[in-house]
Amino acid sequence: MIELEGLTKRYGEKMAVNNLTFTVHPGIVTGFLGPNGAGKSTTMRMMLGLDNPTAGAARIDGKRYAQLKDPLKYIGALLDAKAMHGGRSAFNHLLCLAQSNGIPRARVHEVLDTVGLTQVAGKKAKGFSLGMGQRLGIAGALLGDPEILMFDEPVNGLDPEGIHWIRNLMKSLASQGRTVFVSSHLMSEMALTADHLVVIGQGRLLADTSMADFIRQNSRSYVRLRTPQRERLLDVLHQEGVTVVEAGNGTFEVDGTPSEDLGELAARHQLVLHELSPQQASLEEAFMRLTAESVEYHAHADHAGSGAAPPPPGQGGDWGAGWQQQRKRS
């Protein structure tokens, strides 16, 4: 179990991580989601005792990381696939890690086998592709057979096969009862692997919820209508007390009324419909909305000091705009 309490990191003026408090529970995959620059890597570095927090603390089973006597048997981490000496062979890279924690040499062969690098164990790491480097990093994380595993954007830049492999690996690790904490900037990735979701933006905690709840609360469902008889449709819906939003290109969106009811309504009034389709807003959109709000909050907080113009108030249609702005900032 990993517990964060008021974890904060400031780089000069920049609040990279701002008062994060959450818990990572064993036996499930916890997704750590946030756009680029949200502070995910910084948070993970602080969890591992690599960076000193400005305030707050991260504890692993109640201990600070530096207090762990045999860290590799507690936590395996993959922060950056390139965090190794390129001139050292895969085997020697793992061997020196194993020795530092008194892990037997035989275990090095085991993990090389697990990640499928036995064939290239004697080859230098600098000749490895991104995917092979990632596998070697994961082998290092698995060395101590730890109960907690931490991966920072493990699927970045991988080919579909590598992505598939990592997803399955994380799930199987969690099903063995291990704590798995994995970061990503892609909601779609999290939706596939994570059971629990921690979302941050601008270093702040935005959500800490189970994946199922997140999906239930955030996937807005609505019905899309298209008709050549615009005026009549608006009349009919108005009479029935159904609110409708024009979405351009002759389409209309209706929230909260099932498509069956709308279809029957149209039939009764002999309306011509070119489209009647139930829609689900994607989780990606929900994530963007969440993080766009954090940008907005941030901008308002900045306003007094910097004199920057506040961005237009967020509306449904502005999610993308907020997202763009977020990306420019980071």
Next chain:
Amino acid sequence: MTTPPTPQPQAQPQQAPPQAYAPAPQGAPVPQGGPVPPGGAPMAPPPAAPAPPSAWQQAMNNAYTSPIPVRKTHLGNALASEWTKIKSVRSTMWTLGVFFLLVVGIGLLVAGQTQDRDYADVPFTIPAFFGLVLGQICLITLGVLVTSSEYGTGMIRTTFTASPQRYRVLAAKILIFFVIAFVVSAGSILLVGLMTSGMHSGPEAGDVDWSGTVLKGGLYVSLLGVLALAAGSMLRHSAGAITAMLGVVLVPAILPVFLMISEGTRPLGEKMMDYNAINSLAKIFEMDGEGGGTSQLLLLVGVTVAAIAGAFALLEKRDV
């Protein structure tokens, strides 16, 4: 707008996910949490929970335990690890190989050019001096790389994740490097001494005791390497640390020429002349006909200890 509510450390995320969203804009669907206890009262601990155990609660009961036995790690582990590290990279073989070739190769050339009587009152190891003047650069380079290459490649994060006791990692690096550097340098000097004494065993050659020059010469260049290792740890940049170390070796050897010009700076120039690395080695090898170099060696010990202390002091404080 006010600060969004700080989420409570939650005991049961499945039961009541705390909603820490920033205030949602009007019109957008507001995500609502599950059943929130009235007044946001702290939730009951898991055993008292009326809800059926969630996935992770079940998992907690059979949380993963590894079959690998847990042992406290110690300096011995760090030494084994650093030994593997240093012998598994090319730069070690290159720098030590070039060092050996310089000291022994130049030593042999010099020994071949000299006569028996040249060794009447100087030690047989003198031919090693010339190779050492160049070869010390190799040890400096290796010393710097032992620490700075970990920062350059990002390996340091992996290293410190595996061994959060950073002082232990640095101590192991220093010990392993020092032993290797000393064995190789003293060994090279010894070899040159043996070969020279074999080549010039005539009656004209004196029998000056040269065992001290092997130890002191090896110690001097090894300490320079350790100083470089400490510099690499503090500067975290290979080129920067090597340049700084070249400055330490070369500047005091060159600057006295200019310092001697003015009366005011002459005393400083003389001190530099006396204690620069090249002259220190010359003194150790009794080039001036008299034994010595002890105070030069002591100065280097002092400087190296200070640099190591600085490296340790900076080690724990800084982010990596």
